[in-house]
Amino acid sequence: MTTTSTTPPVRAAVAPPRATPARKGSAILSRHPRLRLGLLLSAPLVWLGLVYIVALVALLITAFWSVDSFTGEISQTWTLDNIIEVVTGSLYQTVTLRTVGVALAVTVIDIVIALPVAFFMAKVASPRMQRILVIAVLTPLWASYLVKAYAWRSVLSQDGILNWLVTPLGGSTPGYGLPAVIITLSYLWLPYVILPIYAGLDRVPDSLLEASGDLGGKTWSTLRLIVLPIIWPAIIAGSIFAFSLSLGDYITVNIVGGANQMLGNLVYTNVGAANNLPLAAAIALIPIVIIFGYLALVRRTGALDNL
Amino acid sequence: MRLSRPARIVLGSVTAIVLTVVYVPLLVVFVNSFSTSTSLSWPPPGFTLEWWRKAFQSTGALNAVLTSVQVAIVATIIALVLGTLISLALQRFEFFGRDAVSLLVILPIALPGIITGIALNNFFRTMMGVPLSIWTVVIAHATFCVVTVFNNVIARLRRLGMNFEDASADLGAGLWTTFRLVTFPQLRSALFAGGLLAFALSFDEIIVTTFTAGSGVTTLPIFILDNMFRPNQAPIVSVIAVVLVLVSILPIYFAQRLAGSERSLK
Numbered sequence: 001m002t003t004t005s006t007t008p009p010v011r012a013a014v015a016p017p018r019a020t021p022a023r024k025g026s027a028i029l030s031r032h033p034r035l036r037l038g039l040l041l042s043a044p045l046v047w048l049g050l051v052y053i054v055a056l057v058a059l060l061i062t063a064f065w066s067v068d069s070f071t072g073e074i075s076q077t078w079t080l081d082n083i084i085e086v087v088t089g090s091l092y093q094t095v096t097l098r099t100v101g102v103a104l105a106v107t108v109i110d111i112v113i114a115l116p117v118a119f120f121m122a123k124v125a126s127p128r129m130q131r132i133l134v135i136a137v138l139t140p141l142w143a144s145y146l147v148k149a150y151a152w153r154s155v156l157s158q159d160g161i162l163n164w165l166v167t168p169l170g171g172s173t174p175g176y177g178l179p180a181v182i183i184t185l186s187y188l189w190l191p192y193v194i195l196p197i198y199a200g201l202d203r204v205p206d207s208l209l210e211a212s213g214d215l216g217g218k219t220w221s222t223l224r225l226i227v228l229p230i231i232w233p234a235i236i237a238g239s240i241f242a243f244s245l246s247l248g249d250y251i252t253v254n255i256v257g258g259a260n261q262m263l264g265n266l267v268y269t270n271v272g273a274a275n276n277l278p279l280a281a282a283i284a285l286i287p288i289v290i291i292f293g294y295l296a297l298v299r300r301t302g303a304l305d306n307l
Numbered sequence: 308m309r310l311s312r313p314a315r316i317v318l319g320s321v322t323a324i325v326l327t328v329v330y331v332p333l334l335v336v337f338v339n340s341f342s343t344s345t346s347l348s349w350p351p352p353g354f355t356l357e358w359w360r361k362a363f364q365s366t367g368a369l370n371a372v373l374t375s376v377q378v379a380i381v382a383t384i385i386a387l388v389l390g391t392l393i394s395l396a397l398q399r400f401e402f403f404g405r406d407a408v409s410l411l412v413i414l415p416i417a418l419p420g421i422i423t424g425i426a427l428n429n430f431f432r433t434m435m436g437v438p439l440s441i442w443t444v445v446i447a448h449a450t451f452c453v454v455t456v457f458n459n460v461i462a463r464l465r466r467l468g469m470n471f472e473d474a475s476a477d478l479g480a481g482l483w484t485t486f487r488l489v490t491f492p493q494l495r496s497a498l499f500a501g502g503l504l505a506f507a508l509s510f511d512e513i514i515v516t517t518f519t520a521g522s523g524v525t526t527l528p529i530f531i532l533d534n535m536f537r538p539n540q541a542p543i544v545s546v547i548a549v550v551l552v553l554v555s556i557l558p559i560y561f562a563q564r565l566a567g568s569e570r571s572l573k
Contacts, residue, residue, distance in 0.1 A: 037400045041408070043389060044396075048415075052411075058434055059430075135559050136329075140333060141507055141511075141555075143548050144531055154339065160348070161349040161350075219309075219310065244418065248418070248420055264419065267421050271518075280425060291417055291418055295410070
């Protein structure tokens with residue numbers, strides 16, 4: 001009567017897990033985080049490093065070689081000729097300025113259009129409406145890029161729908177040329193700019209906006225002082241898409257650009273018809289340098305985490 | 308901040324106008340697929356179903372769709388595996404060169420496609436001596452698709468934290484069991500969204516594809532580019548575009564439902 005109450009009831013201990021090989025491996029891995037990291041990283045790094053970085057570096061090296069004008073073979077003697085030609089040639093300077101101008105215009109237009117649309121989607125529309133709008137923005141991405149560019153060729157042509165719509169109002173289509181390129185590229189990349197900005201705005205808590213209102217913040221000051229700093233990385237992320245996709249484009253220019261050339265066209269001609277890979281690689285350095293400069297500039301904003 | 312009624316109306320109208328402009332070119336494509344004009348002139352001179360009949364009988368178009376689907380599926384699977392691994396590594400560990408690795412993931416999409424294209428073309432043909440084929444396209448596509456999976460998964464991991472995984476480990480689950488029963492179910496919708504984007508990106512890619520496809524490999528964008536300017540083929544291209552947009556609504560809808568139901572659970 002006395003002893004049974006003092007000794008605690010004996011509970012069956014949980015059997016230790018059986019030491020299967022998987023179990024042992026798991027134990028080793030959880031004790032060695034570096035090993036875990038190594039296993040996680042090895043496959044992606046081998047893939048991206050081996051395929052992409054090696055290819056990219058090889059291309060850059062090619063820029064310092066030349067093409068034998070007689071045989072058309074690449075001769076592996078080091079020369080700065082291609083680089084000098086690309087940096088000093090007036091053709092390359094004009095085309096670079098034109099391309100950067102088009103890319104900047106497209107980026108600015110897309111951001112200006114995307115901001116109110118994304119704001120309406122994230123903060124004004126009902127949840128049901130929100131879902132419909134996201135689908136409405138995403139759907140055009142599935143119509144082929146080429147088909148959309150070609151559709152704009154048809155829209156902007158002399159007997160296209162734009163002329164048909166604006167001629168009664170006294171307007172006319174801009175025709176094919178740089179304005180058409182800017183319109184078409186802005187159209188093509190708009191969803192890529194709306195979506196990150198929408199995602200950024202969606203993360204801004206409504207309570208923050210209400211607090212600002214309660215403390216007397218007017219609409220504009222709330223937008224400028226509260227909303228803008230929070231969604232800034234998302235805007236930059238959208239701009240990377242619009243800017244870099246425009247910078248390398250050569251197909252849209254062919255379809256709606258008339259006789260205009262962009263950097264992509266020069267690279268394409270030198271790889272294909274002119275068979276001068278070293279010169280093409282040297283021209284390709286221009287957008288690479290511009291993009292790296294841009295990425296370095298925006299890295300501190302944290303935009304690269306928002307792509 | 309409370310938006311006034313006029314402000315809401317202005318925002319709503321801007322959104323409506325922008326979406327209208329977004330859909331006008333698609334509408335033009337839709338109408339052109341029924342138009343008797345082969346030069347896409349507006350207003351369409353007459354109605355015909357000929358292009359739709361021809362499109363469904365065109366073996367070239369059907370084969371191109373099939374090739375693109377195959378390439379996109381394999382590239383997406385590779386991107387899902389690599390993207391998940393790399394986001395787990397970057398989110399859960401601090402290590403030297405972490406920024407460099409995240410830049411490495413972004414680079415294939417941040418650099419213009421033509422650069423990726425000629426770099427890979429040069430790599431495969433000149434450096435490795437590998438003839439271009441459907442596999443070189445798959446490798447190229449997987450490389451720039453990793454980033455879409457990576458972005459979706461790492462954003463999800465950041466929100467999740469480690470509490471559930473720690474609990475699972477404390478209760479005696481091994482790493483693989485924890486991943487299978489705890490981490491993966493929480494990542495599922497992010498993987499779906501990232502995979503969907505990767506698929507779409509690969510399916511529509513033309514520039515890198517031009518430089519990495521073997522001579523017999525015709526993906527849908529290559530088929531479209533070849534046929535776009537042929538008078539008797541252009542309306543068939545319109546039909547293909549219309550079908551693709553209609554078919555694409557389903558996966559987008561499901562992705563949204565998945566995201567929406569997870570949001571309401573929180």
